[in-house]
Amino acid sequence: MQKQPTLADSICDLRARKIKKTFFTQINTLIDWDTISILINNDYLKGKSATGKPSYDGTLLFKMCLLQSWYGLSDYEVEDRINDSLSFSYFCGMTIEQVAPDHSTLSRFRTALTKTQTFEKLFTSINKQLEAHNIIVKTGLIIDASVIDTPLRPKGKTNFKVTEDRCADQVEVHKEYPDSVDKEGTWLKKRGKYHFGFKKHHVTDNEGLVLGVLTTTASKNEIANLEEVLETVNVVLPKDIPLKADKGYQSKKNVAILKKRNLKNHILKKAVKNKPLTKWETRFNKLIGKTRFKVERTFGGIKLWFKGGIARYRGMKKMHTQNLMEAMCYNLYRSPGIFASNCKN
Secondary structure (H helix, E strand, O other): OOOOOOHHHHHOOOOOOOOHHHHHHHHHHHOOHHHHHHHHHHHOOOOEOOOOOEOOOHHHHHHHHHHHHHHOOOHHHHHHHHHHOHHHHHHOOOOOOOOOOOHHHHHHHHHHHHHOOHHHHHHHHHHHHHHHOOOOOOOOEEEEEEEEEOOOOOOOOOOOOOEEOOOOOOOOOOOOOOOOOOOOOEEEEEOOEEEEEEEEEEEEOOOOOEEEEEEEEOOOOHHHHHHHHHOOOOOOOOOOOEEEEOHHHOOHHHHHHHHHOOOEEEEOOOOEOOEOOOHHHHHHHHHHHHHHHHHHHHHHHHHHHHOOOEOOOOOHHHHHHHHHHHHHHHHHHHHHHHHHHHHHO
16 A cells, blocks of 8 residues: 655655745645635635626635745736746646636735734634644744835935834824825834835744734834734743843833733843943843844845835735735745754754
8 A cells, every 4th residue: 555645754855845836735735724714714705706606715815825925926927927837826726727816806805804804813823733733832932123115105305204213203194295105104214224114023933933923104113012012922822931132122111011921031131321231141142142133034034035025015904914924924934944854853
């Protein structure tokens, strides 16, 4: 009798990791799509098309969103790639005779699930599955934020108010902006450069896999909303695990928040006027820095692999959907390698 391949056999075949078909097979083996389908169908009312034919399956459309994020494609481009690529259509569960849903169908699907906040549920469900496979291991948390510039910014010379990075004062929305500008974006000056758009806040595990996502305007001070970011982690956290962050997060308020949530304070120590860091504090910062950098690697990986870091949509809600999709895609992209490493150990 021929032995059926196990989950480990499928995921550990890393010889052709870069080949799309191999990676897609690994993801289809790793994820229970029936669970995903139930979540989508609870919120997505497919109904009938204009010609009376049944609408496209929600799981198919969600897989199109994954492909779109993995390869940095527009709605038009992902439609063409699925019709042209056997590996793309195979991942979506389509036969060679089937035609991909058109770009307008995908856009309506994404808008509908954004309104019902279904992408939050999908993000939580996928993370729970990855945790069941010991890919996500909650032995510690890392938190940080990254600016997302939008191309829908004011053009030419404009008299605008700019918030300095990590400043308490927030910029109000400019109502006088023309319709071509995303009026939900705000200005931020960071390291001498001007940014207009939004900011994503990530909570990751010690390997940089994303556990929670918060989306705000660019001018939002991430230091002041630590508790709001932690609330995006929709899973139970073990007690007394450490939370790592850069020294900007060090404040009396944040120390109290960590104590209330039974989290160890591993925020980098900060020198103050006339009180430099002690030798112990300097050594502590070096030890924490060996792990804390992994959240920055997460932001960098999303930019490098998925052409992320740039706003693709207009408005806060749709930008949050983009951030959730990129977080899901990052976790899934790294999962086969982590699974294989765990098997070897």
